[in-house]
Amino acid sequence: MTLKKLFSFCFLFLCQFIWAQSDTITNLKEVIVSDANLIKYSNSQSVLKLNDSIINKNEPLLTDLLNFNSTIYFKEYGRGMLSTVSFRGTTASQTAVIWNGININSQMNGSTDFNTISGTDYNSVSVKAGGGSVLYGSGAIGGTVHLNNDMKFDNKFTNKLRLDYGSFNTIGINYQTNISNDKWSTQIGFSKNSSTNDYKYLNRYTWRGEQRWNQNGQYDIITVNANAGYKFNAKNRLKLYTQASNTDRNTSLLTESEIKTKYKSGFNRNLLEYDGDFGKLTTNLKAAYIFEDFQYFPDNSLNLFTFGKTENLITKADIGYSLSKSTQLNAIADYSKTKGYGSGFGDHAREISSVALLLKQDFSTDWKNELSVRKEFTENYKSPVLFSLGTSYQFSELYNLKVNVSRNFRIPTFNDLYWEQGGNPDLKPESSYQAEIGNVFSFKNISLTQTFYYIKIQDLLQWVPGRGGIWSPKNTDKVNSYGSETLLNWNKQYGKNHFTASATYAYTISEDLETKNQLFFVPFHKATGAVSYSRNKISAYYQFLYNGFVYTQTDNDPDKIVKDYTVSNIGVDYDFNFLNSFKLGFQLLNLFNKNYESLESRPMPGRNFNIYLNFKF
Amino acid sequence: MKKITQFLFLALSVSLFVSCSNDDSDNPKGVYDDGFFILNEGSADGGSVSFVGEDLSTFNADVYKTVNGADFVGKYLQNIFFDGDKAYIISGGSNVINVVNRYTFQLIAKIDSDLANPRYGVVKDGKAYVTNANTYSYSNPATGDTDDYVAVINLTTNKVESKIALNSTANRIIEENNKLYITDASNSKLLILNPSTKALEGSVEIGFGANSMEEEDGYLYILKNSYSDRSEIVKVKLSDKTIAKITFPESLDSGQGFLDIEDNKIYYTANNDVYVMSTSATAASTTPIFTAAISTDGSIYGFAVEDDKIYVSDSGDYASNSKAFVYNLSGALLKDFTVGIAPNGFYFND
Numbered sequence: 001m002t003l004k005k006l007f008s009f010c011f012l013f014l015c016q017f018i019w020a021q022s023d024t025i026t027n028l029k030e031v032i033v034s035d036a037n038l039i040k041y042s043n044s045q046s047v048l049k050l051n052d053s054i055i056n057k058n059e060p061l062l063t064d065l066l067n068f069n070s071t072i073y074f075k076e077y078g079r080g081m082l083s084t085v086s087f088r089g090t091t092a093s094q095t096a097v098i099w100n101g102i103n104i105n106s107q108m109n110g111s112t113d114f115n116t117i118s119g120t121d122y123n124s125v126s127v128k129a130g131g132g133s134v135l136y137g138s139g140a141i142g143g144t145v146h147l148n149n150d151m152k153f154d155n156k157f158t159n160k161l162r163l164d165y166g167s168f169n170t171i172g173i174n175y176q177t178n179i180s181n182d183k184w185s186t187q188i189g190f191s192k193n194s195s196t197n198d199y200k201y202l203n204r205y206t207w208r209g210e211q212r213w214n215q216n217g218q219y220d221i222i223t224v225n226a227n228a229g230y231k232f233n234a235k236n237r238l239k240l241y242t243q244a245s246n247t248d249r250n251t252s253l254l255t256e257s258e259i260k261t262k263y264k265s266g267f268n269r270n271l272l273e274y275d276g277d278f279g280k281l282t283t284n285l286k287a288a289y290i291f292e293d294f295q296y297f298p299d300n301s302l303n304l305f306t307f308g309k310t311e312n313l314i315t316k317a318d319i320g321y322s323l324s325k326s327t328q329l330n331a332i333a334d335y336s337k338t339k340g341y342g343s344g345f346g347d348h349a350r351e352i353s354s355v356a357l358l359l360k361q362d363f364s365t366d367w368k369n370e371l372s373v374r375k376e377f378t379e380n381y382k383s384p385v386l387f388s389l390g391t392s393y394q395f396s397e398l399y400n401l402k403v404n405v406s407r408n409f410r411i412p413t414f415n416d417l418y419w420e421q422g423g424n425p426d427l428k429p430e431s432s433y434q435a436e437i438g439n440v441f442s443f444k445n446i447s448l449t450q451t452f453y454y455i456k457i458q459d460l461l462q463w464v465p466g467r468g469g470i471w472s473p474k475n476t477d478k479v480n481s482y483g484s485e486t487l488l489n490w491n492k493q494y495g496k497n498h499f500t501a502s503a504t505y506a507y508t509i510s511e512d513l514e515t516k517n518q519l520f521f522v523p524f525h526k527a528t529g530a531v532s533y534s535r536n537k538i539s540a541y542y543q544f545l546y547n548g549f550v551y552t553q554t555d556n557d558p559d560k561i562v563k564d565y566t567v568s569n570i571g572v573d574y575d576f577n578f579l580n581s582f583k584l585g586f587q588l589l590n591l592f593n594k595n596y597e598s599l600e601s602r603p604m605p606g607r608n609f610n611i612y613l614n615f616k617f
Numbered sequence: 618m619k620k621i622t623q624f625l626f627l628a629l630s631v632s633l634f635v636s637c638s639n640d641d642s643d644n645p646k647g648v649y650d651d652g653f654f655i656l657n658e659g660s661a662d663g664g665s666v667s668f669v670g671e672d673l674s675t676f677n678a679d680v681y682k683t684v685n686g687a688d689f690v691g692k693y694l695q696n697i698f699f700d701g702d703k704a705y706i707i708s709g710g711s712n713v714i715n716v717v718n719r720y721t722f723q724l725i726a727k728i729d730s731d732l733a734n735p736r737y738g739v740v741k742d743g744k745a746y747v748t749n750a751n752t753y754s755y756s757n758p759a760t761g762d763t764d765d766y767v768a769v770i771n772l773t774t775n776k777v778e779s780k781i782a783l784n785s786t787a788n789r790i791i792e793e794n795n796k797l798y799i800t801d802a803s804n805s806k807l808l809i810l811n812p813s814t815k816a817l818e819g820s821v822e823i824g825f826g827a828n829s830m831e832e833e834d835g836y837l838y839i840l841k842n843s844y845s846d847r848s849e850i851v852k853v854k855l856s857d858k859t860i861a862k863i864t865f866p867e868s869l870d871s872g873q874g875f876l877d878i879e880d881n882k883i884y885y886t887a888n889n890d891v892y893v894m895s896t897s898a899t900a901a902s903t904t905p906i907f908t909a910a911i912s913t914d915g916s917i918y919g920f921a922v923e924d925d926k927i928y929v930s931d932s933g934d935y936a937s938n939s940k941a942f943v944y945n946l947s948g949a950l951l952k953d954f955t956v957g958i959a960p961n962g963f964y965f966n967d
Contacts, residue, residue, distance in 0.1 A: 204687075207688055207724060207726075207727055254661075254662075254663075254689070254692060254711065255689055255691060255692075255708075255711040255712075255713060255729075256729065257711055257712040257713050257727075257729040257730065257732070258710070258711050258712060259712065259733065296756075298752070298753075298756040298757075299752065299756075299757075302752070302757065304752075304756055304757045304759075305756070306755065306756050343755070464914050464934065465914060465915075465916070465932065465934070465935060470872075520936065552662060553936055553937045553938065553958070554934060554936045554937040555937030555938050557937070557938050559679075560938075599662075600662040600663075601662055601663060601689060
């Protein structure tokens with residue numbers, strides 16, 4: 001239903017823009033980023049931006065994109081199934097996902113399932129390591145993942161269509177159109193990713209000797225986007241972002257005899273934004289409405305389900321003032337109200353307001369400083385004063401030093417507070433102090449970013465069994481997480497031959513202070529690498545992922561681990577130069593047919609292929 | 618998760634052992650003859666079975682894996698029952714019963730169809746009777762509390778040959794004198810089933826909260842955990858189905874307690890304490906024999922008394938290996954073992 005509505009909405013707008021295009025033509029190129037603060041207040045931290053050329057070389061779902069291109073660790077319940085992250089050794093709900101500047105982690109469980117998001121729906125996906133709760137609120141402890149739809153006002157009408165077909169009936173359809181003139185800009189997108197996902201488990205047989213395969217693993221994810229911007233004049237502009245998505249997914253079986261279950265989830269996000277630019281004074285006003293729901297079917301053969309829904313209304317005012325050429329001050333006030341109702345946690349609402357003050361001072365082009373403070377007010381819990389303090393100093397062209405200290409938090413979710421039975425209304429938010437030092441080296445075509453961090457997390461929320469076997473969340477553990485991240489990039493052109501290479505490596509210690517054990521499902525080591533080569537119309541690429549072993553138990557029993565694995569993909573595409581661009585591509589995934597598991601007893605597919613067509617017109 | 622909150626019980630009524638011919642000869646029938654198994658419920662990633670030799674010095678933390686390699690035993694292991702030289706390991710989360718040789722632990726077969734959240738089983742005349750919780754009312758409000766059944770399994774073919782609908786909830790089951798007795802915490806009635814006719818023969822009102830039960834000298838002793846009321850031992854006289862109750866004082870309020878009977882004594886637990894009273898007593902003892910060495914997050918999750926020893930297991934935090942303890946009857950700790958996740962029962966193999 002929501003999809004239908006959105007479609008009619010899109011077409012309504014589409015007509016206007018086609019009409020608008022024939023209007024005045026002044027070739028004024030401008031890109032408006034959807035999340036200005038990501039650029040403005042991130043000088044002292046590391047941001048890895050994955051643009052559409054990288055997005056296009058990866059499988060559509062966000063898990064694959066980020067798994068092969070960032071230091072984030074993924075825990076996937078089989079291919080395409082529930083996928084949660086650990087960033088800098090933190091838990092799944094300590095990485096915030098930010099859609100065009102708005103935190104979209106689930107209000108119900110606090111985390112995001114990265115297999116319900118298609119990277120192709122965005123112009124860029126950025127990964128910001130480290131704390132960001134002052135700007136992005138709850139959950140921005142390990143880091144933030146930013147899904148951005150940036151708008152161009154460049155008098156163009158472009159269309160992109162990508163079609164994928166791969167093993168296990170994996171089908172991807174992605175279409176995006178951009179229409180703009182100097183006043184209007186609009187993007188309309190549609191993506192559908194589905195698979196019967198019935199892959200064979202390499203070298204695994206049932207006790208009867210039958211080949212085992214991934215049963216009940218089918219998924220289907222549909223997302224539509226419509227974003228529009230209008231510039232009234234040089235000073236005033238309005239932007240509207242809308243997105244609706246539906247994920248219909250079964251849950252892969254651990255054993256053939258299990259009851260087959262499925263999970264449907266969906267969301268609808270709307271964000272209206274006003275930008276005013278009056279010289280020294282800037283204003284940014286936002287109003288967002290986010291709806292999220294799920295239905296869990298404990299038995300596919302019965303039409304019975306449990307459910308949960310939340311509606312979240314967010315309003316935000318951000319006033320910026322330039323005190324001087326080098327000093328910028330922003331004051332942000334926001335208010336959000338969330339209503340949740342579900343079969344597990346009843347009917348509840350919570351209101352949170354906050355004020356924040358951000359100061360940015362550039363002593364020179366080489367020395368930039370940031371200071372920000374935020375405080376939340378709510379009746380639900382006591383909220384700590386959050387801050388972020390950072391500096392970036394460019395010693396030479398070769399070397400840039402970044403230092404950042406911050407305090408961040410994660411608030412209890414609806415499940416934590418209200419779950420029946422066991423919900424605990426007296427929880428404190430998880431809070432963390434974090435310090436990091438980043439060294440950025442740039443030399444000719446090479447850039448190397450090396451970051452050391454230390455995070456101290458208090459009041460970690462854990463569900464623990466209580467009297468009578470009823471589980472209940474408590475603020476129990478203290479965790480120290482520390483380690484290093486390395487990002488390497490290189491590109492070089494020799495005549496018509498263009499080479500690029502990139503690599504990431506993360507070393508992570510995440511230690512429970514009481515037991516001195518590594519947190520389960522946090523690998524000590526993770527590395528990724530990619531090389532690509534292009535010449536004229538042809539391009540080829542290779543990527544690999546190394547995931548170190550993880551403990552699956554809190555006591556670090558060395559027999560209870562998910563083994564380490566290395567998995568590689570290779571791809572090639574050819575541009576037939578028909579229309580603007582017409583690429584035919586072929587990918588071999590898991591090139592070496594590695595038998596591996598992302599989670600215990602959850603085998604991943606062996607060697608498989610994907611063919612794609614990429615049109616631009 | 619729901620299942621984790623369920624409790625363990627010793628499915629082995631003494632009568633079960635009648636059918637297995639134990640000789641005291643010096644020829645062990647396999648590596649795991651003479652000793653006991655500890656069933657580890659495990660997590661969603663699967664459970665395990667530990668073995669301890671009779672001398673308490675032989676120990677294997679995961680016999681199923683040792684013998685059967687990569688074969689997946691199943692998630693949420695609930696119960697083991699025996700028949701002849703076979704052991705049947707019930708995995709509630711995977712709808713599987715693994716049939717293994719009880720002395721070598723070699724996998725023989727799996728019963729893997731027509732089960733729905735299987736719980737506990739007993740054997741009578743070549744057939745196994747296994748309670749199935751089927752759907753739960755939190756997700757199936759219409760029939761979740763009335764769709765439980767007993768699966769009748771032909772142990773020659775290892776197939777479910779029929780299902781006996783119970784029209785209520787069912788969990789623990791024992792066999793005594795050609796009758797099956799079934800209880801469940803959320804069922805106020807004790808169900809009586811006749812295995813010859815495969816039909817319900819009536820019920821006895823005992824109240825909610827029934828957990829461990831044990832038959833001794835014509836009486837069924839049922840420990841009831843009551844979340845709002847006091848805990849009770851309900852004594853059902855099987856000949857005329859009359860009941861008597863021993864109501865525990867408030868000091869013995871406990872989320873989950875266990876009971877086992879040995880030599881005319883009722884051993885029972887409340888919180889982390891183990892108590893004893895005579896089967897003829899009319900009031901519960903409030904002086905514990907000892908307090909078990911349970912971890913901070915844990916609780917007693919498995920309990921048995923056998924051959925002058927008391928066996929207690931600690932639920933642990935459900936995310937790491939936990940412990941099983943062996944005490945003598947006066948409460949002195951003889952030995953402890955680090956077993957798997959959430960050990961929930963002791964099964965004696967002798």
